[in-house]
Amino acid sequence: MPEIGGFGSHHTTHEDGGSDEISLTGLTAPFHHETHEYGGSDEMNLAGYVEVLSCGEDTLLTQAQVRGQLILVSATATITLPSAWVGAVVTIYSKTAAAVMVDPNVDDRIVLDGVAGGGGKKITSASGAGDYVTLIADSTDGWTVIGRSGTWTMEG
Secondary structure, three states: OOOOOOOEEEEEEEEOOEEEEEEEEOOOOOEEEEEEOOEEEEEEEOOOOOOOOEEEOOOOOOHHHHEEEEEOEEEEEEEEOOOOOOOOEEEEEEEEOEEOOOOOOOEEEEOOOOOEOOOOOOHHHHHOOOEEEEEEEEEEEEEEEEEEOOOOOEOO
């Protein structure tokens, strides 16, 4: 059976000619278990986890870091998002009373409180410890805030 991990999908063909294809986006190899029994049927137990990235300075996130990750910020910093693609999601959490800025790619917008900011306009926390924002890329045009705590403002 092929190695599970990374991005994309998993495909396996059974001795009886049947096949399965399962999307395992966001799961990594140590969390996959499978058994074959009864003529090639599968039983799979899949468990994922949230990856956590800690940073204390300006950080440019990669596409791999916006696949459900939690970004813990311990100082005033700008967290720059990669270009949006549908389904990307990330939570940015401030561990201290420091301003956290979330900066989209220059061609992307952030929708905050139902209002879309202009391309490349960032949002900023009110410097409260425990402030967080969860964003999802709901189109290739940018990101929408789907959860938050504290006050976040859009760049003018």
